[in-house]
Amino acid sequence: MSAASRPDPRAAASAGSSSASGRWLFPAGLRNFVRNREIGLVIVAMVIGLLSGLLVATISMLSELAHAILFDIPFDTKLSASGVISWQRTLLVPIAGAVILALIAIFYAGRFKGQLADAIEANALYGGRVSMRGSLLISIQTLLSNGFGASVGLEAGYTQICAAFSSQIGQRLAARRADLRLLVACGAAGAISAAFSAPLAGAFFAFEVVLGAYTSAALVPVIASAVAAWLVTRHLAHQQFLMVPGVPTPVSVEMIGQVMAVGILCAFFSILVMLAVAFAERTLQRVTWLRGGLRFVIGAAMLGCLGLLTPTVLGSGHGAMQILLVSNPTWLMLATTILLKTAASAISLGAGFRGGLFFASLMLGSMIGQLYSTVLSGPFPELALQPGTAAVAGMVALGTGVLGAPFSMVCLALELTGDFSITAGAVVAASISAMIVRELFGYSFATWRFHLRGEAIRGPQDVGWVRQISAATLMRSDFETAQAGLSIAEAQTLFPPGRIKQIVLRKTDGSYGGIVEAPELHGHVHAEDETLDTLAHQRDEFLLPDITVRDIVTAFDRSEADVLVVVNNAEERVTIGLVSEAHVLRTFATELERRNQEVFFR
Structure with missing residues (x-):
């Protein structure tokens, strides 16, 4: 039997025992209702959204609890926004987390070989089959990485565990291949919607990043999941992802020209960030002699040293981004924070910490936008973009370059601000960034990582059937x-x-x-x-x-x-x-x- 015709181990592991016996499936009447009626799929998507919102709220709370205990900060204080952390904790807590993650990698990662596909890879190659065991490992690693201060976001853990539960529900329903992929996208939509309190951004993140196509048949289930997740976290968390201060710059020719400049800057910087992560990974792999373990510790030590310079590099960066938006920082502070945060994110991911660049890209983009506004406001105070407008344009542009999801980023800008002027600028910045990155680099961060692993995946489009x-x-x-x-x-x-x-x-x-x-x-x-x-x-x-x-x-x-x-x-x-x-x-x-x-x- 050929390799292409053998059952894929990831698919087999993710399916578990659901295909082994009918008793592991949901009742036949429910399965037929979901398979044959669109309203059935929508109801399942709403259930997935409710579950995704609950999972995101739980993981977020556990992360904040870990920060409060390990770094001795108040529970409601964001790690990157905490200015008083002892040097011992700043240096030693990431190293302790690295030791734990190294032990997990050494003793457990081998047992999950072939089961660590994320939602994008699962939808592209395996028809939406996501391993629950592998996803639990990834989510735990992400939570530990972020909880011990690594400069990574929790979005990877959010989308992974939500997609895994969605896939398991779809498999228990004996869903068709296309419907199973759609349910995985619903889980990802719920995760991002809950994480950013932005249901539209979550929905279009699912279309652009996880599903790879927009269709009217998929619109209602994805929106239903995103809204349900948003309602759950809104009820549990009662907090907004980001508040943009100041009066937005009105739409004009000068404003459009400047957001284009911000988009160009962020496009090149997004490519630099992705290359920096790959460089850090290659370098740390080359200089370490202990299989995986020493790489974690060296990376954590370097991260701790950066944390001694400024705590804003620790964690995902939510708190630091909000503080920088309202405190009118100097250009020197912005430039220094951009460089340190970029280095911290590259080192964290290169050392093997689990997480994503979504949160980091938003923070870096907002600071680049602010830096542009601050530098230009000196010689041209009347011409420069308002810092909040520039920050949102930069956030959207850099997020687009890293994620490859321009419309999702535009929706995020709209939901954060509710302002047409800022959204119009965000559209231009995202479009410019997407065009430049696609033309010069050709990858988003996720597909770039696949490329480094040797996988010929350029997006979440279903190409797995071709391999079969x-x-x-x-x-x-x-x-x-x-x-x-x-x-x-x-x-x-x-x-x-x-x-x-x-x-x-x-x-x-x-x-x-x-x-x-x-x-x-x-x-x-x-x-x-x-x-x-x-x-x-x-x-x-x-x-x-x-x-x-x-x-x-x-x-x-x-x-x-x-x-x-x-x-x-x-x-x-x-x-x-x-x-x-x-x-x-x-x-x-x-x-x-x-x-x-x-x-x-x-």
Whole structure:
């Protein structure tokens, strides 16, 4: 059996025992109601939203509790906004967290190999199947990383655990592949909506980052989940993500031009941030000799040293961002904080701490916007953008560059401010940033990490089904073979006209020796003393069992052949099957049409 046709271990692990026995599934009546009625899917999405809001509120509360206990700060005080933390705690708490995470990585990460796909990867490759065990590990690691002061956001843990519960619910409902992917997107929408008190941003985050497409059929479930999660956290937390002070800069030609400048700055800086994370990861992996463990400790020590300079680099940065927005900081303070926060985030992620760049990108973007406003207000006080407007434009632009979700960021700006002027500027800044990053870099942070791991994933679009169609699943094994040294006269007798189309040749050692077409065999006039080997074509053209349908189509285009053989491996080259171009194209077109039907029609 080929690798592409074997059940994926991640899918198997995430499905658990739900497919093993019907007793692990929800009742048949409920499953049929959800599968056949759109209102059923919407109700499930609302349940997912309620659960996501509860999970986000719980994780957030646990993080604040960890900060209060470990750093000896008041419970309601954000870690990055706390100005009084002893140097011992600033330095030693991250190291203690690194030791714990290193032990988890050494003793447990190997047991979860193949089960650590996030929502984007699961939707792209595994049809929305997310491992619950792996997701719990990722969420715990994220909570520990943030709780012990690492400069990472909790959004990775939020989306991971919410997507995992959504996937498990969908699997228990025996949901179709498209519906399961949609439910995973509902979980992510609920997570982001609850985290930022922004249901629209959460919904479009799901469309742009997790689902990869917007359809009218998916709109109501995703919105229902996002709103339900928002209502839960609004009732439990009673706090707004961010308050933007000041009177917004009115829309004008000068204002649009300046937010374009902010967008350009943030686009280049977002690329710099992503490269910095990759550089930190490579460097720390290169200088450490203990497998994973020492890398955590070295990174934590470096983070602690940065925390001694300013506590704003610790944690996700919510509190520091709010304080910087209302305190009118100097350009030197802003520039220093930008550099230190960037270094802290890159070191934290490079050292192996779990978390995301969502929160950090918002903080860095707002500070870049403020820095632009502060620097320009010196020589041109009447022309410069109001700091709040510049901060929101920078936040949206940098968030777009890192996440690759411009409309989600625009919705976040609208929900934070409720102001058209700021939102109009945010649209321009996000558009400019998205265009530059896409043109010069081509990746968001998530897909960039996939690229570094060797995964050819450029987004959450469902490409997993392509990998499931391999040469081993397309080939037929009822083909005629003959020795390459067989004479043409004997072959003409053994294989009369009309009975076969091709003959696959075998060399003396049993390996593949080429293909002879039946019309060419019977049309040959000098058949007395010549062998089949003289008529062989495509001697070096063959397919391996694991090759996917896309590569098969490419191989047909390159070889200009109608039929190709499948061999067991590249060394032995024993023929195990035959694949025709017509069958491949027909199968590919049928599957593609089926997936399009799933996306656009429920």
